[in-house]
Amino acid sequence: MSAKLNATNTLRVTRIASVKTENQTTKTYTFKDARCAKAKPGQFLMLWIPQIDEIPLSIMNTEGNSVSVTVKAVGDATRHLHNMKQGETIGVRGPFGNHFTQNNGNVLLVGGGTGTAPLLFLAKQLATKTKRLSFIIGAKTKNELLFLNQLDPLCTEQPVAATEDGTYGLKCLATQPLETLLAEEGKEKFKMVYACGPEAMTRQVFNLTEKHGVQMEASLERLMRCGIGLCGSCMIGKYRVCKDGPVFNSQQLREVKDELGISKLGFDGNRIPL
Amino acid sequence: MNSNPLSTRLAGLELRNPTALASGILGYSPESLQRIAEAGAGAVVTKSVGLTPRVGYPNPTVVQANCGIINAMGLPNPGIAEYASEIRYAKTVLTVPFIVSVYGYSAEEYAAVAKAAATAGADAVELNVSCPHVKETGSEIGQNPKLLTQVIRQVKAATSKPVIVKLSPNVTDIVEIAQAASAAGADALTAVNTVRAIAIDAETALPILSNTRGGLSGPAVKPIALRCVYDIYEKVKTPIIGCGGITTWKDAVEFILAGASAVQIGTALAQKNPAVFQTINRGITAYLKKKKYRSIKEIVGKAQRN
Ligand SMILES: Cc1cc2nc3c(=O)[nH]c(=O)nc-3n(C[C@H](O)[C@H](O)[C@H](O)COP(=O)(O)OP(=O)(O)OC[C@H]3O[C@@H](n4cnc5c(N)ncnc54)[C@H](O)[C@@H]3O)c2cc1C
Ligand SMILES: Cc1cc2nc3c(=O)[nH]c(=O)nc-3n(C[C@H](O)[C@H](O)[C@H](O)COP(=O)(O)O)c2cc1C
Ligand code: FES
Numbered sequence: 001m002s003a004k005l006n007a008t009n010t011l012r013v014t015r016i017a018s019v020k021t022e023n024q025t026t027k028t029y030t031f032k033d034a035r036c037a038k039a040k041p042g043q044f045l046m047l048w049i050p051q052i053d054e055i056p057l058s059i060m061n062t063e064g065n066s067v068s069v070t071v072k073a074v075g076d077a078t079r080h081l082h083n084m085k086q087g088e089t090i091g092v093r094g095p096f097g098n099h100f101t102q103n104n105g106n107v108l109l110v111g112g113g114t115g116t117a118p119l120l121f122l123a124k125q126l127a128t129k130t131k132r133l134s135f136i137i138g139a140k141t142k143n144e145l146l147f148l149n150q151l152d153p154l155c156t157e158q159p160v161a162a163t164e165d166g167t168y169g170l171k172c173l174a175t176q177p178l179e180t181l182l183a184e185e186g187k188e189k190f191k192m193v194y195a196c197g198p199e200a201m202t203r204q205v206f207n208l209t210e211k212h213g214v215q216m217e218a219s220l221e222r223l224m225r226c227g228i229g230l231c232g233s234c235m236i237g238k239y240r241v242c243k244d245g246p247v248f249n250s251q252q253l254r255e256v257k258d259e260l261g262i263s264k265l266g267f268d269g270n271r272i273p274l
Numbered sequence: 275m276n277s278n279p280l281s282t283r284l285a286g287l288e289l290r291n292p293t294a295l296a297s298g299i300l301g302y303s304p305e306s307l308q309r310i311a312e313a314g315a316g317a318v319v320t321k322s323v324g325l326t327p328r329v330g331y332p333n334p335t336v337v338q339a340n341c342g343i344i345n346a347m348g349l350p351n352p353g354i355a356e357y358a359s360e361i362r363y364a365k366t367v368l369t370v371p372f373i374v375s376v377y378g379y380s381a382e383e384y385a386a387v388a389k390a391a392a393t394a395g396a397d398a399v400e401l402n403v404s405c406p407h408v409k410e411t412g413s414e415i416g417q418n419p420k421l422l423t424q425v426i427r428q429v430k431a432a433t434s435k436p437v438i439v440k441l442s443p444n445v446t447d448i449v450e451i452a453q454a455a456s457a458a459g460a461d462a463l464t465a466v467n468t469v470r471a472i473a474i475d476a477e478t479a480l481p482i483l484s485n486t487r488g489g490l491s492g493p494a495v496k497p498i499a500l501r502c503v504y505d506i507y508e509k510v511k512t513p514i515i516g517c518g519g520i521t522t523w524k525d526a527v528e529f530i531l532a533g534a535s536a537v538q539i540g541t542a543l544a545q546k547n548p549a550v551f552q553t554i555n556r557g558i559t560a561y562l563k564k565k566k567y568r569s570i571k572e573i574v575g576k577a578q579r580n
Binding site: 002005006009010011013046048050051053054055089091093225226227228229230231232233235237238240243265266267268269270 | 298299300301302303305306308309321327328329330332333334335336337338340341343345347350351352353356357473475477478480482484540541543544545547
């Protein structure tokens with residue numbers, strides 16, 4: 001067994017160094033882990049919550065030997081994690097999967113919900129490389145818009161916020177301002193769109209980039225167990241989201257468009273609607 | 275006359291090469307099985323499927339050990355009724371022998387699932403007999419020659435397709451079990467499934483897997499699996515499929531020399547990707563050429579010393 005996979009996949013036990021509340025449902029956890037601290041934007045880790053579960057989470061930031069993940073409480077494991085405090089023990093495996101390519105032309109990032117987390121990580125690295133960096137961020141309501149303040153200085157133009165209830169920014173889905181931006185031509189035209197968020201959103205972003213002839217990369221989620229490409233829990237089409245993904249390009253998204261935003265495999269391996 | 279030195283015949287199946295995908299790796303979906311076949315596997319085995327759906331155990335279900343991994347998936351599967359349609363579809367896209375792995379909690383269940391799988395298009399069934407028997411929780415059907423005989427007989431009666439029996443290494447005498455399986459009519463034996471194991475975290479003083487115990491696979495189990503194949507070949511005539519820790523062509527050749535007619539590859543897929551099949555097949559071909567053998571059939575069991 002290759003030494004690299006061995007080391008990446010070995011469970012490291014660490015302590016929560018800090019917890020930051022982002023909003024009522026979302027918290028950011030920071031802890032030390034030298035391996036995951038070398039991750040590239042788009043990669044994820046498996047977080048062990050002792051005696052409860054082990055769940056996949058996107059890496060939101062790295063700094064020195066520290067790693068941060070941003071977690072929304074949606075069920076048993078994430079609620080348990082939300083009750084955990086600084087100093088408590090967790091386990092980490094990873095980093096796993098591929099990562100976003102880093103395009104140095106005009107780029108547009110589209111984030112929804114906690115999907116904004118890996119895109120913030122990406123934006124930090126792209127900020128020094130790209131000519132134009134635009135961001136569209138969507139949420140149901142104002143206080144679910146994540147990282148607006150941190151994104152603002154990284155973008156070359158003010159990030160566009162869209163809320164479904166109109167409590168902040170535009171009152172619409174994130175895909176509406178996207179349509180306008182993608183229609184721009186000439187020097188302004190985007191070279192790459194990066195998306196991460198609810199899969200219904202990603203599907204719309206995919207349809208629009210196809211329509212306007214712009215390349216895209218999307219980070220997808222599927223149920224995960226092994227995280228190393230063995231068990232087949234996370235299949236979309238012929239791809240393993242944990243190993244061949246989680247980032248997929250336009251070409252690959254075309255191959256899986258019958259499933260994108262439509263269905264996934266459940267815990268028993270049965271196909272279920274998303 | 276067959277000019278392909280890698281081709282082999284086993285349990286009535288024609289394999290273009292001796293490398294097959296092991297059960298439980300990359301699951302069920304016809305698309306992933308097809309990808310593995312296209313990458314060069316000589317046959318594919320599905321994840322084990324039972325009579326009714328199972329969600330499996332909660333995570334953690336996989337933990338890294340030195341030179342191997344320990345897994346306790348808990349046999350997640352959609353149940354044969356649902357899976358039958360995937361089998362039908364897989365059969366239309368696969369060009370290599372398609373083996374459906376089957377498990378059950380009684381001989382009747384094994385027979386029912388095997389029959390449904392064969393009817394839907396499986397070229398053969400592989401019986402996973404390493405899951406606990408309900409009435410004697412903790413022990414495996416594959417540890418009990420009497421139970422195993424019953425299971426194989428009922429499956430043989432229920433289908434005319436070849437029946438492969440996958441043996442557990444977690445027994446005192448694997449030869450005794452192999453002999454029972456052979457006598458009961460098994461067309462081939464796969465040796466072996468995972469080795470019972472546990473991982474404990476010192477910091478929290480807790481077992482890591484949600485199911486506490488799991489099965490070890492990967493390079494760590496190779497010498498054990500190799501010994502199992504060697505021992506069985508010595509005493510049993512039924513063809514053997516070697517499995518456990520095979521990562522390189524040398525591993526595969528060693529299993530064939532010990533007595534395996536074919537091999538299955540699982541854990542190596544995690545680090546090597548599906549291309550591992552092609553790499554291993556190229557290596558076996560080069561070995562045969564260098565040693566001046568015309569076919570792998572000439573080296574099956576060649577390391578035997580009795
Ligand atoms: C690559 C990847 C990156 C992710 N990144 C983030 C992130 O940065 N922040 C964040 O808040 N969430 C992220 N998620 C989702 C997160 O893993 C789930 O919200 C979490 O597993 C839910 O567990 P639960 O027990 O709280 O909820 P449950 O009640 O068990 O389930 C709630 C939802 O989460 C899904 N889910 C449950 N277990 C898993 C699992 N093992 N693998 C995948 N999905 C699961 C369920 O299908 C369901 O849709 C990511 C998922 C993947 C696959
Ligand atoms: C994640 C995982 C899931 C498995 N699931 C099954 C299964 O459903 N049925 C089965 O008979 N064997 C299963 N196995 C065992 C393998 O088929 C194989 O016998 C074992 O892993 C040893 O081979 P390897 O070292 O090449 O992986 C599984 C193994 C792993 C690692
Ligand atoms: S989680 Fe096991 S293959 Fe992706």
